[in-house]
Amino acid sequence: MKTELTFAVLVDAENASHNDYLAMLEEVEKHGTVAIKWVYADWTDPHQKAWKDILHETASSPKQQFHYGKDAADHALMMDAIEVTNNNSRVNAVCIVSSDGGFYSVAQRIREYGIHVMAIGKKNTPERFRKACHNFVFTDNLFEVTQNNNDDLDTLLLNAYHRCVEQNTPVYLGDMGRMIKQINSSFDPRTEGFQSLKKLIKSRSSLFDIVQESNDRCFIALKFKSATDGSHTLTGKVRKWERKKKFGFIKSKDGDYYFNAQELQSSVRDIREGITVIFNAVNVSEVRVQKDSASPSAFNVVIA
Template sequence: MANDDNKRLAVLIDADNAAPAIVEGLLAEIAKYGTAHVKRIYGDWTLPNLGGWKEVLLRHSIQPIQQFRYTKGKNATDGAMMIDAMDLLYTGNFEGFCIVSSDSDFTRLASRLRESGTVVYGFGEKKTPEPFVAACDKFVFTELLREDDEGETTARKSGKELRQDAKLVHLVRLAVDAAADDAGWAGLGAVGSTIAKRAPEFDARNYGYAKLSGLIKALQLFEVEERQIGDGPHKAHYVRDKRAVTG
């Protein structure tokens, strides 16, 4: 098995539910989770609406898979992606799958892949139905990845705005509590992992922060401490709920 930093990944893109403008950001994001050994995109390439993909596919060596629409109103692309995903799963060559679509039809596929022990990363627009989002280990909204005029620049929320988000505060506090030692301190990495398990769609960038550490500092509800790791140059962040000190 590959280590966590170099998972062998299969990237499957639904061309009908994704835009060429996300590809640069998409592949950069995927590189954080592993190496894309397979990159395939599915659609009916005889249709003019997919013409904008050609240059992008050539530049990034993404293999287009032709899927004719046999019946009007029916999406044959979804079926082709699902069949290929299962074929790739049964090879045993992949630790993770990246499903790029905003279509709820892939909910069962994501669940089935996870049942087999593989990690599933979902990528789709904010309109993606919650069941598909929840079926993934991690879900990234593609509005964060676009490189055209439609790409969103998320305004950074102030500490006051963040603290008014009861769901966010509850989520972070639960994660810190779950990962905390007897003194109440929790490693930031463990906190992030716990949050991801509870809310696959969570991303500090959705609040205007590049990293989780910046978001937690901005909340001003937690103590944040940087600690040296051994004798090397590496440091780690630890956080503690301020209520653990004053309570």
């Protein structure tokens, strides 16, 4: 059985951008649970003020290190990395956020302890640091940051589903529930008016099929639609496009429609938010009545 990773995320704020921080945390959460978020800098420096709001929003702890010597913040991060992996039994993974090749030695040492080492940095990060990690992610490859996840339930469910389906198909609902909590710790199906996640998923019948169900286990799969008699041709604009996961939503006069890359008749490289597309959909009249239900599926999507 694969051991679940519990991360300490240690950020060199003087060598990373606050604009990327949410996407960085989302990337780490794909691989496990984040238990510690420590961000290092000389916070008396006016240039670091931009980090203030994002630290509060993500419940991250700022670690103060005055510039008494060269690379003082880096040295503090290295010492804490060694200490947390030796003294915190819950932490079995570390993610270092920096493009500074000087971290290669601490990454190598932690790896020798049997700790999983991940890092996030720019493409110009020295190779020795990248090779010292189990997993190095370039900032250019980070997921686009999804805005207002709490207000976009369909996006949250689909995002969690696609992360799980990379590991197993169909998806066990319990695994999907844990993934949802990793993405959004405040998620609760009762907030959406349902007593359980299973009941919520069943209400999203235009997105998911229940492929196996028993008293204590439930497996789901994404519903794909193909062209059938009675379909309607509509025009709309791409409201949201999850580039990495290759699914999105189209805004039309009849409401929102979900689509994925398999339904595209145009090149996936040409899809972007704001472009006009033509697509097929079914049960348009029902959609008008059920505006509060899940977004119906679009298929045969082409750029206008």
